[in-house]
Amino acid sequence: MEERLLIQKAQCGDAAAVEELLSRYEERIFKLAARFFSDPQDAGDVAQEAMIRIYERLASYGWRAAFSTWIYRITVNLCIDETRRRKKQAIQGLSENMESSHTGPEEKVVRDETSRQVRAAMASLSPDHRAVLVLREIEGLEYGEIGAILGLAAGTVKSRLNRARDAFRKQFVVLSGRGEGHAVC
Structure with a gap:
């Protein structure tokens, strides 16, 4: 299904559309969070929180930016907030498996x-x-x-x-x- 239609359905409360939309971005969200945290569990926790925030705020997505940009913004903001809160100084995944x-x-x-x-x-x-x-x-x-x-x-x-x-x-x-x-x- 085209992403725009999927977003519209999800914004109207279609549970299947929400699930499909989130599953399309789940891996990218986790990979982005993993760039901020050395512990995969921490990255997973932040990625999960990002998915929850995206779900909670889906109705407020206003099409001013690409949906992927909106999702990245939510994820990056959570990563920064979590990094500041924990005062952790670590990052995972900078170097590919060499x-x-x-x-x-x-x-x-x-x-x-x-x-x-x-x-x-x-x-x-x-x-x-x-x-x-x-x-x-x-x-x-x-x-x-x-x-x-x-x-x-x-x-x-x-x-x-x-x-x-x-x-x-x-x-x-x-x-x-x-x-x-x-x-x-």
Whole structure:
């Protein structure tokens, strides 16, 4: 069924339409939440809360933005709120599974350490910087989409993204030991 019709039916209380609509976005919502939390259980909890919020607020969806943007906004806002509430500094899933059957133990150790450093650098960012970096670099969204999700102007997204990249870069250099006094090979 076309998404627009499905949304309209869901807004009118059609339970089957609501179930179908939520099932279409369930995996994407979980994957987005997993970018914010190192524990899959935490990501699942936030994703579940996002599904509940989407259901509760479905009638208020006003077609001003794409439905997917509206869902992303709800999910990202919940992730940021939960991150702030718990003051957790972790993120899951930044690096894809880089395992390969052709790599030796030394390469695996280096990749694992690099992955740990990337996660730690991301975890050190503020929730606002982490959100914009995840949405752009991991999810691949355009500035306008990110702005719609976070309620920011495109120019603000660009400047926040630049600050987030700088903060990430500085933290990664510190964690990787490639700062002053170390040769970069």
